[in-house]
Amino acid sequence: MSNPETTEQSPRTNFIRRIIDQDIEAGKNGGKVATRFPPEPNGYLHIGHAKSICLNFEIAEDYHGHCNLRFDDTNPQKENIEFVEAIQNDVKWLGFDWGDEVLYASNYFDHLYGFAVELINKGLAYVCDQNAEEMRQSRGNLTTPGSDSPYRARSVEENLDLFERMSKGEFEDGSKVLRAKIDMASPNMNMRDPTLYRIRHGVIHHQTGSEWCLYPMYDFTHPISDALEGITHSLCTLEFEDHRPLYDWVLDNITIGAHPQQIEFSRLNLQYTVVSKRKLTQLVSEGHVHGWDDPRMPTIAGLRRRGFTPTSIRDFCDRIGISKADNSIDMGLLEDSIRDDLNINAARRMAVLNPLKVVITNYPEGEVEELSAPNHPQNEEMGRRVLPFGREVYIDRDDFMEVKPNKKFKRLVTDGEVRLRNSYIIRADEVIKDDAGEIIELRCSYDPETLGKNPADGRKVKGVIHWVSATHGIEAEVRLYDRLFNTPNPDKVEEGQTFLDNINPDSLVAIESCFIEPSLADAEVGRAFQFEREGYFCLDATPEGKPVWNRTVTLRDSWSNQ
Numbered sequence: 067m068s069n070p071e072t073t074e075q076s077p078r079t080n081f082i083r084r085i086i087d088q089d090i091e092a093g094k095n096g097g098k099v100a101t102r103f104p105p106e107p108n109g110y111l112h113i114g115h116a117k118s119i120c121l122n123f124e125i126a127e128d129y130h131g132h133c134n135l136r137f138d139d140t141n142p143q144k145e146n147i148e149f150v151e152a153i154q155n156d157v158k159w160l161g162f163d164w165g166d167e168v169l170y171a172s173n174y175f176d177h178l179y180g181f182a183v184e185l186i187n188k189g190l191a192y193v194c195d196q197n198a199e200e201m202r203q204s205r206g207n208l209t210t211p212g213s214d215s216p217y218r219a220r221s222v223e224e225n226l227d228l229f230e231r232m233s234k235g236e237f238e239d240g241s242k243v244l245r246a247k248i249d250m251a252s253p254n255m256n257m258r259d260p261t262l263y264r265i266r267h268g269v270i271h272h273q274t275g276s277e278w279c280l281y282p283m284y285d286f287t288h289p290i291s292d293a294l295e296g297i298t299h300s301l302c303t304l305e306f307e308d309h310r311p312l313y314d315w316v317l318d319n320i321t322i323g324a325h326p327q328q329i330e331f332s333r334l335n336l337q338y339t340v341v342s343k344r345k346l347t348q349l350v351s352e353g354h355v356h357g358w359d360d361p362r363m364p365t366i367a368g369l370r371r372r373g374f375t376p377t378s379i380r381d382f383c384d385r386i387g388i389s390k391a392d393n394s395i396d397m398g399l400l401e402d403s404i405r406d407d408l409n410i411n412a413a414r415r416m417a418v419l420n421p422l423k424v425v426i427t428n429y430p431e432g433e434v435e436e437l438s439a440p441n442h443p444q445n446e447e448m449g450r451r452v453l454p455f456g457r458e459v460y461i462d463r464d465d466f467m468e469v470k471p472n473k474k475f476k477r478l479v480t481d482g483e484v485r486l487r488n489s490y491i492i493r494a495d496e497v498i499k500d501d502a503g504e505i506i507e508l509r510c511s512y513d514p515e516t517l518g519k520n521p522a523d524g525r526k527v528k529g530v531i532h533w534v535s536a537t538h539g540i541e542a543e544v545r546l547y548d549r550l551f552n553t554p555n556p557d558k559v560e561e562g563q564t565f566l567d568n569i570n571p572d573s574l575v576a577i578e579s580c581f582i583e584p585s586l587a588d589a590e591v592g593r594a595f596q597f598e599r600e601g602y603f604c605l606d607a608t609p610e611g612k613p614v615w616n617r618t619v620t621l622r623d624s625w626s627n628q
C-alpha cells in the first residue's frame with residue numbers, strides 16, 4: 067500500500083526536525099530544545115500516542131533537551147488515577163524517561179487563574195451568562211459571522227467580581243463561563259470569543275480534590291502550561307492547526323516570559339482498528355473486548371500483552387515517519403516491525419496446536435532420551451535446550467494425511483517418512499480411527515540411525531515437522547488473534563450503523579488443548595517465542611490453571627492476502 071509518510075524521508079529526519087535545526091542555527095530559545103507529551107488521563111495510551119511519544123522524547127534525546135510528561139487534566143469528570151498510572155507505566159515501558167517529576171496542568175491552576183484575571187483587567191475576557199444553546203446559536207457558522215453576546219460589554223470591575231464569585235462556587239454549573247474577547251466575526255471559529263473557564267461542581271479531581279469548582283479549557287491551559295515549563299516546540303496533531311491562532315493569542319496577551327512554537331503533524335491511523343479514545347472506551351465499557359489490555363486492542367497495554375516489544379513499536383514509529391499528510395497505515399507494517407525484532411531475538415520452541423498422538427512402536431517403552439536443540443538456528447549464543455523424546459509424541463493433525471494430496475505435500479502420509487524436527491525420522495505405519503472414522507492415533511516406527519544425520523542408505527526425506535513429547539509436553543491454551551474489525555476503515559459505515567457493526571466476530575479463536583514443549587514451563591510472562599512453523603507467541607499473565615499463550619503475530623504477513 068502506498069504510504070505518504072514512509073515515502074517522505076528516512077527516519078529521524080522530518081520537517082519538524084528541520085524547523086528545530088533552523089531555530090538552533092538562528093539562536094532561538096538560546097539553542098535549547100524542550101518538548102512535552104501531554105496525554106489526557108481519560109483512557110489508556112494507544113499506538114497513535116506512541117507516535118507522539120516517540121517524536122517528542124526522541125527529539126529531546128537527540129537534541130540534548132528534555133521532554134516533560136504532562137497530564138492535561140482539566141476535565142476531571144472523565145479522568146482518573148488508574149489512567150494516570152497506566153500512562154506512566156506505558157511511557158516507561160516504551161523506554162522513555164521524563165526525569166524526576168511527572169507534571170500536571172492542574173499544577174498551574176493558580177497561575178492560570180491569575181492570567182485569566184490579567185485578561186479581564188485588560189478588557190480581553192468577560193463573564194458570559196449565555197447558556198450552551200445560546201452560545202452555539204450566536205457563534206454563527208463558517209459562512210455566517212457570529213453575533214456578540216449581550217454580556218460582552220460588561221465592565222472590568224463587574225467581570226472581576228463575577229469571576230471571583232464563580233471561583234468561590236456562587237454559581238451553578240453552566241450558568242456562567244469566562245470567555246476571551248476576540249472577534250465574533252473571525253473566519254476562524256476558534257477565535258469567536260472561546261470559552262476559557264467553566265464551572266463544575268461536585269467533581270473530585272484526582273490531583274486537586276475539591277479545591278476548585280472552576281476548570282480552565284484546554285485551549286487556555288495548554289499554551290500557558292507549555293510556556294511555564296519552558297517548552298520550545300509544542301508538537302501536536304493536525305486537528306489543532308486551527309487552534310494555533312488561539313494558542314498564540316493567549317500567549318501574546320498575558321505577561322509570560324516565553325512563547326513556545328506550536329507545530330502540527332498528522333495523526334496515525336491504523337487500518338482495521340480504531341485509535342480514538344472515545345471509541346476504545348466504548349469497546350471496553352460495552353464489553354466488545356476484555357478490557358483496555360485485551361491483546362486485540364491497539365493500546366500499548368494490549369500490544370504488550372500480545373507480545374509486542376518496545377523496540378518493535380519504536381521501530382514502527384520510525385518507519386511511518388512524521389509529516390502533515392493524512393494517511394492510514396497498513397497493519398502489515400506494524401506486524402513487520404515485530405516480526406523483524408522477534409525473528410532475531412525470539413528463542414525457538416515447539417508447540418502442537420492441534421495434537422494427534424503418535425506411538426513409535428519400535429521405541430522402547432518407558433525410555434526417555436534427552437535431545438538437545440538450539441534456541442536459535444542462526445545464533446549459537448542463545449544456547450540450547452533439552453527436548454525429551456520418548457515412545458509417544460504429538461504432531462499436528464495438519465501434518466498428516468492418509469493419502470498424499472499433491473506433490474508439494476512434504477509432511478507425513480501413510481507409509482511415508484518425515485523428520486521430527488531436532489530428532490529422528492519416523493515412518494507412518496498404521497492409522498487408528500474411532501468409530502466415527504476420525505483419526506485418533508498414528509502408529510509409527512523410527513529410524514534410530516537418523517538423529518542429526520541423513521539416512522545411511524541415501525534415501526531422501528524432505529519434510530520436517532514439529533512435535534512435542536506426549537509424556538512431557540505441557541497442556542496449554544493458545545489464543546489466536548485476528549483483526550478487530552472487518553474493514554480497513556471501521557469508521558466508514560452505512561447509514562444507521564456505527565463502527566461497532568464492523569467488529570470482526572472471529573477476532574479471537576481460543577484453542578484449548580495444545581501441547582507445548584516442557585522447557586516452556588518457566589517462561590516469563592510477555593516474552594515472545596517462535597513456535598516453529600506456527601508463529602510468535604507469548605505467555606499471558608493468567609493467574610491459575612492451564613497456561614495461556616497469545617499469538618503475537620504469524621510468521622508471514624497474514625494481512626496482505628486476505
Ligand code: ATP
Pocket residue numbers: 103104105106107113114115117118138301302303332333334335341342343344
Ligand atoms: P483521542 O483522539 O484518541 O482521544 P487525544 O488527542 O484526545 O486522542 P490525548 O491524550 O490528548 O488524546 O493525546 C496526547 C497526545 O497524543 C496529543 O499530543 C495528541 O495529539 C497525541 N495523539 C493522540 N492520538 C494520536 C494519533 N492517533 N497519532 C499521533 N498522535 C496522537
Ligand code: MG
Pocket residue numbers: 106
Ligand atoms: Mg486531546
